[in-house]
Amino acid sequence: MAATRSRELGTxxxxxxxxxxxxxxxxxxxNVDEYFDQSGYEVSARFSDVxxxxxxxxxxxxxxxxxxxxxxxxxxxxxxxxxxxxxDNEFDQIPDDSDAGIVTAGLLGSKFVGxxxxxxxxxxxxxxxxxxxxxxxxxxxxxxxxxxxxxxQDGGQQ
Amino acid sequence: MNFLHTALEQLLGRLxxxxxxxxxxxxxxxxxxxxxxxxxxxxxxxxxxxxxxxVIIMVSGFFVGMVIGLQxxxxxxxxxxxxxxxxxxxxxxxxxxxxxxxALLFAGRAGTSxxxxxxxxxxxxxxxxxxxxxxxxxxxxxxxxxxxxxxxxPLLAAVFSAIGILGAYFIGVVVMGVDGGEFWSxxxxxxxxxxxxxxxxxxxxxxxxxSLIAVYEGYHAPPTAEGVGMAxxxxxxxxxxxxxxxxxxxxxxxx
Numbered sequence: 001m002a003a004t005r006s007r008e009l010g011t012x013x014x015x016x017x018x019x020x021x022x023x024x025x026x027x028x029x030x031n032v033d034e035y036f037d038q039s040g041y042e043v044s045a046r047f048s049d050v051x052x053x054x055x056x057x058x059x060x061x062x063x064x065x066x067x068x069x070x071x072x073x074x075x076x077x078x079x080x081x082x083x084x085x086x087x088d089n090e091f092d093q094i095p096d097d098s099d100a101g102i103v104t105a106g107l108l109g110s111k112f113v114g115x116x117x118x119x120x121x122x123x124x125x126x127x128x129x130x131x132x133x134x135x136x137x138x139x140x141x142x143x144x145x146x147x148x149x150x151x152x153q154d155g156g157q158q
Numbered sequence: 159m160n161f162l163h164t165a166l167e168q169l170l171g172r173l174x175x176x177x178x179x180x181x182x183x184x185x186x187x188x189x190x191x192x193x194x195x196x197x198x199x200x201x202x203x204x205x206x207x208x209x210x211x212x213v214i215i216m217v218s219g220f221f222v223g224m225v226i227g228l229q230x231x232x233x234x235x236x237x238x239x240x241x242x243x244x245x246x247x248x249x250x251x252x253x254x255x256x257x258x259x260x261a262l263l264f265a266g267r268a269g270t271s272x273x274x275x276x277x278x279x280x281x282x283x284x285x286x287x288x289x290x291x292x293x294x295x296x297x298x299x300x301x302x303x304x305x306x307x308x309x310x311x312p313l314l315a316a317v318f319s320a321i322g323i324l325g326a327y328f329i330g331v332v333v334m335g336v337d338g339g340e341f342w343s344x345x346x347x348x349x350x351x352x353x354x355x356x357x358x359x360x361x362x363x364x365x366x367x368x369s370l371i372a373v374y375e376g377y378h379a380p381p382t383a384e385g386v387g388m389a390x391x392x393x394x395x396x397x398x399x400x401x402x403x404x405x406x407x408x409x410x411x412x413x
Contacts, residue, residue, distance in 0.1 A: 010205055011205045011208070014208050014313065015204070015313065017212075017313070017317060018208075021313070021316035021317040021319070021321075022316040022358070024320045025323075025354055026354055028345075028346075029248045029252065029323065029346065029354070030346055030350060030351055030353070030354060031346040
């Protein structure tokens with residue numbers, strides 16, 4: 001009888017340990033709260049090029065994380081990319097003439113959206129669209145332009 | 159010509175075995191609802207294949223975590239990217255090593271004992287005796303062992319991954335001096351709930367496959383000492399191959 005009891009206790013402990021491990025993995029290794037967080041309000045912005053921007057990339061204002069990229073869609077009529085961002089509710093005083101740009105963390109790092117505050121008295125709210133946008137800077141283009149400017153034709157005129 | 163003939167014969171043999179295992183799986187599945195009505199039989203098997211495998215899983219998990227931590231630290235420090243150590247280790251363990259190594263260890267520790275136990279029951283005619291007493295040996299012997307194994311493997315895999323991450327934390331943060339906050343925050347940055355699901359799915363599939371192969375081989379072992387021995391060997395060999403093939407298929411499917 002004692003043997004059965006300790007065996008049942010062992011089985012119970014094992015099942016408990018297994019689920020505790022799963023819980024540990026689910027809460028400690030990943031950001032569940034943020035992932036399932038549906039609070040906050042949605043703001044969209046149009047970019048002619050979002051190269052490298054990914055869903056769930058951070059949205060920052062003055063370097064502070066204020067939200068995440070919710071989805072990136074392609075507009076068939078205007079042939080540009082519509083980026084929808086979810087901004088946390090506590091940041092509800094962003095002027096509606098703010099601009100949005102796609103910024104790279106470091107030289108080759110991941111892309112995120114940087115918001116530059118405007119000066120308007122009215123604020124962004126759910127569903128509003130940011131009008132002034134700056135597309136992703138593509139390093140290859142910059143290098144290409146630089147090389148072109150240094151071409152012999154240019155140099156020859158001096 | 160003769161060679162072709164043998165090759166064809168081998169292929170047909172393999173196909174026949176695949177069919178036999180699938181049919182056996184069907185027979186077990188049909189009996190599973192009734193098997194769950196006797197939870198004590200199942201919990202005794204969870205004890206036998208889960209609790210008794212816990213030590214080997216935890217020790218292996220800790221050392222696997224430590225060695226990945228060490229190797230990843232070495233590679234990442236050449237790129238000055240030690241901060242993402244936590245993310246790399248967690249993804250490796252959750253998605254691949256946790257489920258796969260757990261299934262392989264399970265085949266060696268618990269699958270062999272399942273196969274030899276059932277095989278020996280067959281060899282000593284205990285299974286036939288049950289049939290004479292109108293007790294269905296599949297129901298009474300095979301189904302609880304299958305369910306016990308299939309329930310134990312996902313839990314063992316979770317324990318393996320969790321302990322492995324702690325092992326990597328120990329090596330990376332305590333020994334090598336990676337920043338502890340970066341270790342966890344980079345991990346949370348890069349690991350998605352989907353990654354955990356992928357690991358859980360894999361371990362569930364591997365648990366079913368490993369337990370099924372073990373009980374199949376045991377139940378169909380020739381009733382001799384040699385036959386039981388062969389059945390245990392085949393359990394480990396087949397489980398290892400099947401788990402690695404399934405691993406590739408699931409990964410390719412889910413990514």
